[in-house]
Amino acid sequence: MTEFVRNQWYVAAYGTEIGRELFARTILGEPIVFHRTEAGEVVALADRCVHRRYPLSESRLEGDRIICGYHGFTYDTSGRCVSVPGQKRVPRTARVPAYRVVEQDSFVWVWIGEEDRAEATPVPRAPWLDDDGYTVVRGMEPLAARYDLLVDNLLDLSHETYLHGGYIGTPEVADTPITTEVDEAERVVYVSRHMDDAECPPFYARSTGIEGRITRWQDIEYRPPCLYQLHSRIAPVGVLPREDGTDPDAFHVEVVYAITPETENSTHDFWSVARDFALGDEEVSAFLRENNRTVVLQDVVALDLLEKVVEQEADGYQELSVNIDTGGLAARRMLRSMAEQGRADAERAPAAAGRVRS
Ligand SMILES: [Fe+2]
Structure with missing residues (x-):
């Protein structure tokens, strides 16, 4: 097969598919969880809790935070973990990757690849x-x-x-x-x-x-x-x-x-x-x-x-x-x-x- 082309924008969903429910979709082999914030922005995070890999898409959305359905690790829209159970200190490495997202022409586009290359690559238009x-x-x-x-x-x-x-x-x-x-x-x-x-x-x-x-x-x-x-x-x-x-x-x-x-x-x-x-x-x-x-x-x-x-x-x-x-x-x-x-x-x-x- 032709191998995947990374460092590109891909259509992940129609804008109408993403709302206040957690929404899972795998893009180029990467499981991603999507949702819309209370302000209406689309957020895309890696769909795997940093702790024991539980799919965040099977978890709970509270405000703009995802609370892992397994042990309650809590993530903000940037993917940073802001709360873990049983201790005050949240480990510095507790975060899941966040994906860059653009909503345009009825599509939700997601950048797959190196974050710093996204800016220079225009999102295709329809x-x-x-x-x-x-x-x-x-x-x-x-x-x-x-x-x-x-x-x-x-x-x-x-x-x-x-x-x-x-x-x-x-x-x-x-x-x-x-x-x-x-x-x-x-x-x-x-x-x-x-x-x-x-x-x-x-x-x-x-x-x-x-x-x-x-x-x-x-x-x-x-x-x-x-x-x-x-x-x-x-x-x-x-x-x-x-x-x-x-x-x-x-x-x-x-x-x-x-x-x-x-x-x-x-x-x-x-x-x-x-x-x-x-x-x-x-x-x-x-x-x-x-x-x-x-x-x-x-x-x-x-x-x-x-x-x-x-x-x-x-x-x-x-x-x-x-x-x-x-x-x-x-x-x-x-x-x-x-x-x-x-x-x-x-x-x-x-x-x-x-x-x-x-
Ligand atoms: Fe056809």
Whole structure:
């Protein structure tokens, strides 16, 4: 598998998932407990009491403090232990690591890696997920497969024709060649497929009300490791953006995935669908939510199956790649070089590793 890319921001949850209940989620193999303070700030701490390892997520939140459910060790929002049972003095080393957190674009992002590198790394943006000009449906499906299988899946949408026929797949998706561009400096992989005259799949026919054939543009923008966006444009055949760059006669759907490894063999598959039409229309929202979730679950079934195949295969198995795979292969190369970079950084500065917020 592609190893984990550390020293990056990852989507840990939707903001709506984190409240005044302790919430556990494992990110890149690190068990983390989340909660919201009384003032509404998201706090993320290592989910393991410093004393006897009891999960803090199975403990009690009192005010802004977590009281361990095993022996009552009490932690503040910085992870510092402020009280231990049976003695006045709290050992100086009694603290759990705190994670840096940013809430943005409906997501809770968490920094995984060396604390002092977070500041210099901007949190990726997906502005349509928190924009009055869009209506959003969303979900998260757990995947029992390594994250790179999901990267492969999303970078090559020709699978829509076969795996998602009757939902979002039509013959034109697989038949239309793609163009791939790689921006090494900004670390973005772009994959585009513009279909000028295509069948309108039910996903778009029912949500837009378009009857007949469409121009359908798929412009993928993948920012490894976590953020994947599919800019989808649908319009009646022949309708193009205007010369001034505006595009009022087309329907725009921003499909956003956050790909967050849970463990080496499991992944949090966050999906959101933002549209700039039928704003606030609950019937359209219900249809798109149900339809997209079905599509995501079709992928989950396929990728869970692939994970089992990959786990059982002999070392050195060589798969065959063709033109449709150029985006996926570029993404893999980028992930590999980012992982290597992270390892080299960690070796250069071992003292910085594992530092916590104070
Ligand atoms: Fe899919």
